[in-house]
Structures are given as C-alpha cells and as structure tokens.
Amino acid sequence: MIAVIDYGVGNLFSLSSSLDMIGAKSVITSDAEQIRKADKIILPGVGAFADAIKKLREKGLDKLIIDEAKKGKPIMGICLGMQLLFEKSYEYGEHTGLGLLKGSVVPMQGIIPTELKIPHIGWNALHIKAKHPIFKYIKENDYVYFVHSYFATDCEDSLLATTEYGAELTSAVALDNVTGCQFHPEKSGDIGLSILRAFDEWEATK
C-alpha cells in the first residue's frame, strides 16, 4: 500500500488515477496511523514551498515523514514534494525543509539565460547520473513533463538525473530509500508510469 500524503496542496486526481492504472494499491491520506502502516509514501505538491512546509507542520506530518524515512520506508517526493525533502529553500525568503536530503532549492531566475521562459514548462529529456531501482525502466534521453520555477542544487550525493534548460537542472534524486522527481511522473505518459511502477515494485532493504 502506498500512502499518498494529502495535506491540502494541489490536486491528487491524476496521481491517484495513475497509481490505479499501474495496479498499485494506494490511499490518499493525512492520517498518521495509515501512513505508518503503508509500505511506501508519496509526497506530492504544487504551489509555494513556505505554504507547503507550514501545512505539513500544522498536521504534524513533517515529523512523521522524517521518522518513517529514517526507518527505511521508501519515499518519493514529486515536484514541490521533492523540493521539500531538502534542507532549505530560497523561494521568497529562506525556509527549512524536511532535511532528508543534503542540498537546497533555488530559483532558476538569475541562473538560466534571460531569454528562456520561467516556469520551465513542457517535455524535456532526462540525463541519468546514477543507478537506482526507481529508474530501472528509464533510458538516457527519455522525456518527462516539467512545471517548475525552482530547482534543487548542491545535492551531488543524491543526484539521479539532470535536465538541460539553459543550465543543468536537477530532475531526479535518490539516496537509499528517499527519492524524488522534479517532473510529474503522473503526466509523463508511459515513461512516467514506468517510474511509478518501479517505485511500486521496489523492495527496499535497509
């Protein structure tokens, strides 16, 4: 059972439908007991970092996710959910994240050439930097769908894939049981579904 964390940030319809499509059992929940019982956790999210981390804290979910991750439970953050796994974000100020991965989240503005539009929206290619079970079906240059204005940096120890958009941007991360995709696997066609399938099939050992 995959617990998809529901903390009032974004629409979970497509994510839940895509898990149904690959035959993964999932539940959309903010209930601590259900999250503890689940084999795996997906942390979704769209919107602003500060608002999202505040909502997680208000529901006490930040500590719960950190505890479950430390026990070795596989976790996948998606989009803003991936960014929340890091130590810090510099989106409108400076905010502390869950700190499960080393690194911080910074704006593209000032880093990518000014003629490129922000947000980075659309299909772009993955350049694989490491091996991890969640990428077992993924090939170099597979295309996935992005919508974001900030990206994770200083995260060499968890870097799984990058994507070229005026700079080499972090597009996927994984360190043992803690993983994340900057793109939307639930909107990335068969490639995206194959990442969710690999996550579902993965038997993490720690």
Added chain:
Amino acid sequence: MITKRIIPCLDVKDGRVVKGVNFLGLADVSSPVKLAKFYSESGADELVFYDITASAEGRALFTDILREVAKTIFIPLTVGGGINSVEDFDRVLKCGADKVSVNSGAIRNPELISLAAQKYGNQCVVISADIKRVDGTFRVFAKGGREDTGMEAISWIKKCVANGAGEVVVNSIDTDGVKRGFDIEMLKAVREAVNVPVIASGGAGCIQDFVTLFKEIPDMDAGLAASIFHFGEVQISDLKRELAENDIIVRL
C-alpha cells in the same frame, strides 16, 4: 532541451468530438475518450478539450468525459469552454485538468485571470484569443469568433499575461479551417509581445505547415490543430518524425 509541443484539440458537444470549418458546419467525428487515447499513443504532447455545449446537461456530460479521459491518459490536459468563474476552474481541475483556458469569460470579466492565477498559479491559466484582421488591425473576437469586441489583440494579450496568464493560445480566425498554413504574421506579433509560451492555432493543413511554423518562428512553443488529426490526414507520429528530420526538437 525542451521540446516543441504538438497538441490536438478536441471540441466536445453533447459528449462527442466535433470540428467546424471557420467555426460553422459542425461534423461529428469520434468518441472523446477513444480519440484522446489514440492521440496519446501516437505521441501527442498534450490535449486540449474544448466544451462547446451551452446547456447544464451538456456541461455535466463534459465533466464526466473529462474525468474518464484523465483516468486513462497521463499527459497534460487543458480544458476550455464555458469558463466564466473561479468555480469553473475548480470544477474542471477536480476532474483532472492541468490547465484551464479562458476566452470570452476573461473578456466579460478581466479579473477572472488574476483571481484564478492567485488561486492556482500562473502555469494553470491559459488565455485563448480568437483573432481576426479588421481594417488592418488584429481584433479580439468573442463567443466562438462570432462577435467583434473592438479590442486590439496584442494589447489585450499583454494585459492578460500581466494579470497572470501563463500561456497564450492564438487562434487566427482568418486562417482557421482553411488549411493553408498557420498565420505566421499574427503569431510573430504575439510571440514578440509576451514572455510566456505561445501556442499557434488555426490553419494547419499538412505536415509542412508545422515545419514552416517552427522554422519561421523558432521560439514558438507549440502547434495546435484539430480536423487534420481527427480525419487522419496527418498522423502525429509522422509529423513528429518530419519535425525531427528538420532539426526541430520533439519528443519521439
């Protein structure tokens, strides 16, 4: 690098996909769910669903169909037609839409764009403009291209983007349904005026029209079409191969 997007548009009325020539003379084409699945499998980068029903029953049928599409197809979905309020955004987003396109609703109530952008983010709000040349100027038309609003199109689009629209669909009424190519002049004018993605619509008749679009306007983001895809005149897989052969970056 980021790819150019190819987007089929499905006009839906009473649960069926339709396409008009110059917005008139609708002909029934196919089932929205089947067509959407077919497009997704043939490499469409995104789908646009346009609700052209006016009745409440038609609207309910449309959201049922949207929900069914979003349960089986996992590429970005944009929904337009009958979007007049933030509640309408909410209604279609809950059914699995990723972006919502506003047209007449924004003309009637320009605040709609800023309200929706604040609530759902700029990336969610698309301004779709039906534009036609009148006395040598680009004019915005409302109500599916039937009513001249008198507004100059470029300044209207700039205003919408300033209010928070994160993407622009330019539909040239002058070239729509004629199948002799996109309206390069009009599209260039819009592309130069704004700094958000622009989607070209109206006039595609063959594969070469898309090649011309991206060669003439290299920073155009996407090409949208309906009838040439629905009637099988152009297969999306063939189109993308041809674009790739012309060094245009696409997702194959």
